[in-house]
Amino acid sequence: MPAVSKGDGMRGLAVFISDIRNCKSKEAEVKRINKELANIRSKFKGDKALDGYSKKKYVCKLLFIFLLGHDIDFGHMEAVNLLSSNKYTEKQIGYLFISVLVNSNSELIRLINNAIKNDLASRNPTFMNLALHCIANVGSREMAEAFASDIPRILVAGDTMDSVKQSAALCLLRLNRTSPDLVPMGEWTARVVHLLNDQHLGVVTAATSLITTLAQKSPDDFKTSVSLAVARLSRIVTSASIDLQDYTYYFVAAPWLSVKLLRLLQCYPPPEDASLRSRLTECLETILNKAQEPPKSKKVQHSNAKNAVLFEAIALIIHHDSEPNLLVRACNQLGQFLQHRETNLRYLALESMCTLASSEFSHEAVKTHIETVISALKTERDVSVRQRAVDLLYAMCDRSNSKQIVAEMLSYLETADYSIREEIVLKVAILAEKYAVDYTWYVDTILNLIRIAGDYVSEEVWYRVIQIVINRDDVQGYAAKTVFEALQAPACHENLVKVGGYILGEFGNLIAGDPRSSPLVQFNLLHSKFHLCSVPTRALLLSAYIKFINLFPEVKGTIQDVLRSDSQLRNADVELQQRAVEYLRLSCIASTDILATVLEEMPPFPERESSILAKLKKKKGSSKLPDMDDSRKNVNGNTEHAEDAEVASKTPQFLLEELISTDRPHPSSSATMLPTRTMVPSHTFTDNLNVNSAPSSGASLLVDVFSDFSSAAPTESSDEHFPRFVCKNNGVIYENQLLQIGLKSEYRQNLGRMYVFYGNKTSTQFQSFSTSVSSNDVLCSQLNVQEKPVDPLIEAGAQVQQILNIECVSDFSDTPVLNIQFRYGGTLQNIAVKLPVMLNKFFQPTEMMSQDFFQRWKQLGAPQQEVQKIFKAKNQMDTDVTKAKLLGFGVALLDGVDPNPANFVGAGIIHTKTTQVGCLLRLEPNAQAQMYRLTLRTSKESVSQRLCELLSEQF
């Protein structure tokens, strides 16, 4: 090594650095730095022109100061000047400064770009490399604009030096990541692929990185790289360890290149060409075999490099998910690592097995390691390893081992690190629900969760247990009994009081026969917790009390006394006070019948994606948690595992129940039915009575009392919600930080009525609230939407309702838009939401016999009357779900009409003011191809078209 280069080129810099190091305090350091900054500033501003050396030295000092964490606001121009120096050292420091401290000052960028341009054109490889590095480091849009077209040229030019090719490839990769639109594909792409054949392994490595990035975006353009990559990989894995000279790393042949090639192959499905495929399989087998060979060195570098290739090969095997033999071998290999003495390998094996667990070929093999994983959970010293063990248990869970896994997770929860408790709680809750064969186990598990880790049980978890208990009448009695017992504990978590209050309020009557849990005992038990609870829980308990009055007339007096007490009627909290007043009043004036109607048992909840699952996904961010969605997305077929997940997450029988039981007009379904969290203060009970009295029966009143619009579905934009309303009438159509809009609607013949609920989620009043419905010119004549006035003020946390009357004049295919305007904290907010009024809402289902159906089908045989569409299934193909959707769409389902029982046949009439249009439909699922064929025949072409469009998006 040349002695001259050890930084003694700039003695002043070294002196400065040691001064800083000698500073005894932070203040002294700042003082020294300020002195230096002042000195440099004066030098830069001085009359005397600085020579290159001084400039370089000062720029370097500025860089040092910046890297110490201080702000630098000058010196950029001097650094740019250095770029055009013909002295290498000056140029190098200039580029370093620019790379570290780039400033978006456009004037400067222009100058920098100029210097880069000159260096790229210099044909001096060292200068070219500096320039390419600078582009890659800064990677700004301006630079991409200036150079994106030059770099591919440099990359594929025949006379470019190898080292420059490498820089150019990686520079292009970087620009492609930051500004993909600016990197033009062109004839150079084919030539880049051929760099995989290059003599120089460094060039191949850089090119593989580039091609992988490009292939992820446009796989078709780089398809030819597959065979080249396999050939290259094959040559590497079969080479003797010394063949590749300096590319051999601790006796492992070209580990970086091998891993990159394996990554590139993960952009593609398994090769179709049989010989190519078997060559690749050979490579993968060789890599797996090598793992069993004795190590060639004891150094950790050797085993790391070797295992890096092995793990990447396993990742490719899992990605292909097509060779059962390889998958099982991979699983066995990982199984060995689970007990390896290196913590790193145990960690990676757990992580990698998580993905193996979702393959149908290796799911069973993964399950055989359950005991090892459980013991990892108990014995690993490192929390990140334990976390992986939890992930793997979650991934390997299925019906056969769910009880064991849930029990282990519960027991681990008692001692788990605080940082991962919430996630474990969510996972346990999901598994318990997903694999519950009998729901008593589910209820026990959730109550255990609350007992063990109540503080980490989020609202989603206890909401969910209530939804499930409400929707399943086989578990209600057990749930009531169990919560009653759990509440006996002298100190129980507030979450348990919430669940207990809610469930006893609904189903306390199921255990009231036992004198040990008589109505009065139940009430006293709940009320003994009242004073220890927070306001929202107390509000919930008050609602439970009024429900008790309905369930058990014998405790009415006792409860009225409680409601009447000063601590309730004059409670400082307006919400509690209001409830006490209203409930007391209601219990006094309403007849038993009215009371029974108003306080009727909760109707089943509309089925939705488990909110817990959504929460877990959010918590995990983009990480590879093998949850239901992931396994569904698995390109290579659906696993048994995935079906389970689907069934459990959607519980189609609920969906069906909901849709079937609510023949139009829907009497008892409601927009949002999550249980209460915080009540909406000014949404008064009496308001509800007035507003809802006309169209809906009493049941939905209670729903509103118990519902809380601000706690429902996650925030999405309005258009995402829209398609969901094709097959249903109620739900949240829009939500942002400020406002939530819920809908309930009902239709009869060509008329409809929509209740729109505007919920103010903020703690500030909305002013000048106004709405209007707009339709385009065509739609105006086809559909009338008349809005009733809406209150111009929405108080903080309150909800107001607006009624829209809808009339369908003739068939239509556009969508009306609801425009909302209001003032929030001084700024005017504008929101436009597509109103889910679609043609199919005006369907009346028609039952008919097979004979009639075929007769009409034939009558509607003209080519313009039929519309057919073949499309890919976007969701799991589930008969019950499909049925429910068709019913929600509005047609009657006709059984025994289609000779193939897997097909669906439906009939209905679209009512418009001017005409009625008869519609027949047929939906033929093809489970193997994951496709549907949908045929619609109606007497009107535009109706067939529109209905087909609407329905085909639903599966």
Added chain:
Amino acid sequence: MRFLLLFSRQGRLRLQKWYTAISEREKKKIIREMTTMVLARQPRTCNFIQWKDLKIVYKRYASLYFCLGVEHEENELLALEIIHRYVELLDKYFGNVCELDIIFNFEKAYFILDEFLMGGEIQETSKQIVNRAIESSDMLQETMEEYMSKPAF
């Protein structure tokens, strides 16, 4: 790869390299989080940490911690070897590198890194070739050291 940080046992940052454009504030926040998180790790724990959407791969060499933030699909074990290879290169250049070498010759540490990694991807894995590149740029420098005789200030 998103970033590479070098810091001492006391949490003093010695080198930082960012491979995506992020604001200075964000950088300082990440640096703070990384130093506290990595320095708090017990001995003999694994070298990988899941952090937000990234994997953190770190290793300690003498008094210095090398810490990489890599994307999720990246190979952790090879990331460890990237650190090792960088240490080898520094070692070869400085001859048994120590923290002080990196403090006083920070610009060299950057140059060596740039020969080896670019845009967060490995550019050249052959130690010989990288060493030759570093030497030849030093040779370039040597011929231009006419300033040597000039005063320091």
